[in-house]
Amino acid sequence: MTQQNDPVLITGATSGIGLELLRLYHALGNQVIAHGRSETKLSKLCDQYSGVRSIKADLGDADAVDAMMAQVMADxxxxxxxxxxxxxQNDGRMTDAEFSASNAKKEIAINFLAPVLICRAVIMHQIAKRRSRVRIVNVSSGLAFFPKTSSALYCASKAALHSFSQSLRYQLASADAAVAISEVFLPVVDTPMTSARNVRKMSAKLAALSIHDGIEAGQDEIYVGKARWIPLISRISPALMKSILRNG
Ligand SMILES: NC(=O)c1ccc[n+]([C@@H]2O[C@H](COP(=O)([O-])OP(=O)(O)OC[C@H]3O[C@@H](n4cnc5c(N)ncnc54)[C@H](OP(=O)(O)O)[C@@H]3O)[C@@H](O)[C@H]2O)c1
Incomplete structure (x- = not known):
């Protein structure tokens, strides 16, 4: 359970679900460390929410992620x-003329490699310092299990994050590192990422609240909103689940 004043690092705290998580943990009295890539957005956040500390890093750059974590763990x-x-989330298909290897690398680096490096930094710090328990929450999607037609790399990066989170949980069970790994599986949430999508969306505020409740309950897998149906429907009819998300 997170205690008042406990420091909480939120990556991508400048928008959507991350911003709502920042608001929630700030209101609960936690020391929020807001990560973002834009100085302007971060300084606006710090002005708006007193006591919030900010850290800037482009998560597409592995060295910047390592430097960010060294700073966070020191402070x-x-x-x-x-x-x-x-x-x-890059849209489109692999056959699109605009497909670019550098965009593909960036998407994989931000969505998968950055969380991996952040996990590693926290675990190594934890092993060295032997502090009380830390929880790392990897935000994923129902698309990790059942991908959609477009955004193939996004879906694949979330599937990779899910696989990695499970392996890490096994490793940590025997490593005595006092680090817990949670994953969050979200439905479509109303944020800038989904602004072009004309479907029913959960509010980012409600999504943040459900994530918080799952964290407080110590859940390894936190299914939010409609994503709660995934484990049940995929057991009864994987084909139905596939077809629901295929064009999602
Ligand atoms: N929205 C949904 O329907 C949905 C569904 C399933 C899962 N999710 C997951 O929920 C999480 C939050 O998504 P969201 O919908 O809230 O997205 P969002 O509103 O687009 O916010 C994404 C955040 O990531 C930051 N970011 C992007 N590129 C970055 C980079 N290179 N370096 C550092 N930070 C970077 C953005 O910074 P800027 O503010 O500077 O752009 C922003 O703070 C993601 O993991 C997403 O995959 C979302």
Missing amino acids: FPDLSLVINNAAI
């Missing part, structure tokens, strides 16, 4: 919760 050695929330 907040008692970090108790890390929410790997930032991600991007």
Whole structure:
């Protein structure tokens, strides 16, 4: 359970679900460390929410992620919760003329490699310092299990994050590192990432609240909103689940 004042790092805290998580943890009295890539957005956040500390890094750059984590662990050695929330979603198909290897690399780096490096930094710090328990929350999607037609790399990066989170949980069970790994599976949420999508969406505020409740309950897998149906429907009829998300 997160105590008042406990430091909480939220990546991608400048927008959508990350911003709502920032608002929630700030209101609960936690020391929020807001990560973003834009100085302007971060300084606006710090002006708006007193006591929030900011850290800037482009998560597409592995060296910048390592430098960010070295800074965070030095400034907040008692970090108790890390929410790997930032991600991007490139639309389109592999056959599109605009397909670009550098965009593909960037998407994989932000959505998958950055959370991996953040997990590694927290675990190594935890092993060295032997502090009380830390929870890392990797924000994923129902698309990790059942991909859609478009955004193939986004879906694949979320599937990779899911696989990685499971392996890491196994490793940590025997490593005595006092690090817990949670994953969040979200439905479509109303944020800038989904602004072009004309479907029913959950509010980002409600999504943040459900994520918080799952964290407080110590859940390894936090299914939010309609995503709660995934485990049941995929057991009864994987084909139905596939067809629901295929054009999602
Ligand atoms: N929205 C949905 O329907 C939905 C569904 C399932 C899962 N999710 C997951 O939920 C999480 C939050 O998504 P969201 O919908 O809230 O997205 P969002 O509103 O687009 O916010 C994404 C955040 O990531 C940051 N970011 C993007 N590229 C970055 C980079 N290179 N370096 C550092 N930060 C970067 C953005 O910074 P800027 O503000 O500077 O752009 C922003 O703070 C993601 O992991 C997403 O995959 C969302």
